Amino acid sequence: MQALLHLFHYDFVQNAYLAGTIVALVAAVMGYFVVLRAQAFASEAMSDIGLAGAAGAALLGVGSLLGMFCLTILAALGMGALGERLRGRDVEIGMILSFALGLGALFLIIYSQTGTNAAVGINVLFGSIVSVTRGDVLITLYTGLATLLCIALLFRPLLFASIDPEVAQTRGVPVRLLSMLFLVLLAIATAEAILVVGALLVLALLIAPAATALSLTRRPLTSLLLSIALGLVIIWGGLTLALVGPGRHLPVGFFIATLATLFYLVSLPLKRLRSSRHIVTQPRPCKHPCNEYSSMAGRGH
Amino acid sequence: MFDLLQYAFIQNALLAGALVAVVAAIMGYFLIARGLTFAAHALPNIGFAGAAGAVLLGLDPVFGLFAFTIGAGLGIGLLGKKAGERDTLIGVLMTFALGLGLLFLTLYSGYSELVYNILFGQILSITPQDVLITALASLLTLLAVLALFRPLLFSSFDPEVAQARGLPVQLLALVFLTLLAITVSLAVQVVGALLVFTLLVGPAATASRLASSPFRAIALASVLGVSYTLLGIYLAALTLTWPVSFFIAAIAFGVYLPVRLLSPLWSDRHKRHTLQPALEPSGATQNDLSAQEAQPVEHLTHSSR
Numbered sequence: 001m002q003a004l005l006h007l008f009h010y011d012f013v014q015n016a017y018l019a020g021t022i023v024a025l026v027a028a029v030m031g032y033f034v035v036l037r038a039q040a041f042a043s044e045a046m047s048d049i050g051l052a053g054a055a056g057a058a059l060l061g062v063g064s065l066l067g068m069f070c071l072t073i074l075a076a077l078g079m080g081a082l083g084e085r086l087r088g089r090d091v092e093i094g095m096i097l098s099f100a101l102g103l104g105a106l107f108l109i110i111y112s113q114t115g116t117n118a119a120v121g122i123n124v125l126f127g128s129i130v131s132v133t134r135g136d137v138l139i140t141l142y143t144g145l146a147t148l149l150c151i152a153l154l155f156r157p158l159l160f161a162s163i164d165p166e167v168a169q170t171r172g173v174p175v176r177l178l179s180m181l182f183l184v185l186l187a188i189a190t191a192e193a194i195l196v197v198g199a200l201l202v203l204a205l206l207i208a209p210a211a212t213a214l215s216l217t218r219r220p221l222t223s224l225l226l227s228i229a230l231g232l233v234i235i236w237g238g239l240t241l242a243l244v245g246p247g248r249h250l251p252v253g254f255f256i257a258t259l260a261t262l263f264y265l266v267s268l269p270l271k272r273l274r275s276s277r278h279i280v281t282q283p284r285p286c287k288h289p290c291n292e293y294s295s296m297a298g299r300g301h
Numbered sequence: 302m303f304d305l306l307q308y309a310f311i312q313n314a315l316l317a318g319a320l321v322a323v324v325a326a327i328m329g330y331f332l333i334a335r336g337l338t339f340a341a342h343a344l345p346n347i348g349f350a351g352a353a354g355a356v357l358l359g360l361d362p363v364f365g366l367f368a369f370t371i372g373a374g375l376g377i378g379l380l381g382k383k384a385g386e387r388d389t390l391i392g393v394l395m396t397f398a399l400g401l402g403l404l405f406l407t408l409y410s411g412y413s414e415l416v417y418n419i420l421f422g423q424i425l426s427i428t429p430q431d432v433l434i435t436a437l438a439s440l441l442t443l444l445a446v447l448a449l450f451r452p453l454l455f456s457s458f459d460p461e462v463a464q465a466r467g468l469p470v471q472l473l474a475l476v477f478l479t480l481l482a483i484t485v486s487l488a489v490q491v492v493g494a495l496l497v498f499t500l501l502v503g504p505a506a507t508a509s510r511l512a513s514s515p516f517r518a519i520a521l522a523s524v525l526g527v528s529y530t531l532l533g534i535y536l537a538a539l540t541l542t543w544p545v546s547f548f549i550a551a552i553a554f555g556v557y558l559p560v561r562l563l564s565p566l567w568s569d570r571h572k573r574h575t576l577q578p579a580l581e582p583s584g585a586t587q588n589d590l591s592a593q594e595a596q597p598v599e600h601l602t603h604s605s606r
Binding site for chain 2 (some may be wrong): 035038039040041043044045067082090091092093094095096097098101102103106108109111113182184200201203204207208209249250253254255256257258260261264265
């Protein structure tokens with residue numbers, strides 16, 4: 001504790017905690033919707049696409065945030081426009097991701113041949129939270145606030161459309177538009193988070209807190225608050241473990257990913273317990289289940 | 302243009318690349334049908350962490366690759382039963398593996414070269430021995446898929462009905478994920494973690510939009526996969542500096558995009574043939590259709606014995 005307080009005199013420690021807190025907060029809120037909408041793959045794709053954007057920006061000599069915003073927002077629009085159903089969307093995301101990764105590889109290789117070092121890719125991938133500047137903190141703060149404001153404005157319809165898109169659609173909620181808007185917000189939040197914690201940790205901070213919270217309680221506001229609390233515990237815990245204590249020379253990313261995984265894995269059996277108590281009946285998607293079974297059974301082998 | 306083909310390293314790259322492309326295309330078809338695209342992206346990354354761990358312990362990276370990918374495949378199969386939750390689980394497992402990978406890389410001093418080799422592959426520096434190993438392993442994987450072809454197909458497209466008909470759906474899912482893990486581990490060594498994903502998803506995604514029957518889709522996916530790979534390697538060898546993965550990814554995307562954008566034109570017609578009969582109470586047309594599809598499948602399983 002004494003050691004930690006002493007460390008807070010350093011600028012880089014302050015910056016890491018500040019930026020980490022903002023990122024974890026935004027990620028927990030966005031992640032709440034990501035998990036509800038089952039878009040873990042989309043957010044993972046977004047962070048890898050951000051990586052390609054950062055590599056492209058390095059090649060062109062512009063700021064990496066600009067490159068990340070360009071590619072992630074473009075990808076968000078593409079995913080929104082191409083994917084209509086849940087299962088179909090998976091493939092569209094995959095195709096966009098694979099192309100972006102190819103582009104990223106190209107940018108990195110050209111950059112490493114013309115530029116000074118190839119470490120830029122690894123830095124963006126694994127992040128460098130302890131080398132965040134005060135300027136980065138401010139950028140994170142502004143984009144974070146803007147994202148949270150948008151989410152607050154869209155909160156009710158977005159929640160409705162995320163939990164039950166079909167009913168929301170029939171009730172006149174513009175589900176398709178909301179889906180597109182959410183992906184764009186996710187793109188902005190992801191790019192901003194990559195700047196601070198790296199592409200690897202974005203996914204940990206996005207889905208682990210929210211998935212844990214949602215397996216413990218399904219009540220909207222409670223689970224959202226729980227998700228934020230868990231996100232903060234993960235980032236503060238990870239930073240503290242990496243800065244003081246026995247694992248001092250080990251990377252922050254390792255601690256954050258491990259904490260996130262631990263929370264999630266512990267929540268899994270609790271969820272089984274909870275769901276066995278509340279048996280939820282859902283409408284079956286198939287129109288004539290009996291008919292299909294009998295026609296299949298009649299065919300024989 | 303044929304000058305390049307005289308070099309042994311190009312020949313080896315083309316051979317190994319084509320082998321990997323065929324296996325990946327076939328696995329990719331099932332993968333897309335099962336909604337496991339995210340797993341196809343996560344497993345190479347998880348394998349990368351395993352390879353880093355093996356290097357740290359002084360072992361051959363292959364052991365780490367197989368241990369981590371198969372472990373993760375089984376974990377996904379056992380814990381992720383519902384589609385929505387499965388993606389979250391895959392995401393968490395992948396982050397954890399990458400966190401471990403980061404730890405291994407920090408503890409191990411030879412940093413970026415290893416990362417680059419596993420991420421981007423080294424297809425242009427493959428030995429004839431590598432080609433032989435790849436060929437044998439590909440053959441074994443393909444035999445396993447052929448032996449399980451019918452139940453795998455059935456449980457991929459309609460797990461609920463397959464379950465009702467007494468197929469061990471859960472077991473098949475585990476077996477499929479293990480086969481996928483093996484395919485990924487093999488392919489990562491040849492083409493790199495990045496390209497494995499493209500080869501798994503790209504050809505199969507295009508083929509399942511174009512072809513109506515599973516057999517035709519798989520054949521088309523294999524042809525597309527091999528063509529992308531050969532063309533990609535050739536172009537990369539021609540330019541010398543640009544990576545193979547970029548060319549293959551660009552070709553795969555360039556073919557997929559027009560097919561995806563134009564497919565509503567013929568999928569309306571397609572839907573009238575396949576979707577509506579399933580909703581009709583009589584079910585007669587559906588039987589006709591599945592009988593047609595069953596034939597080449599039957600033929601395939603017999604010839605494999």
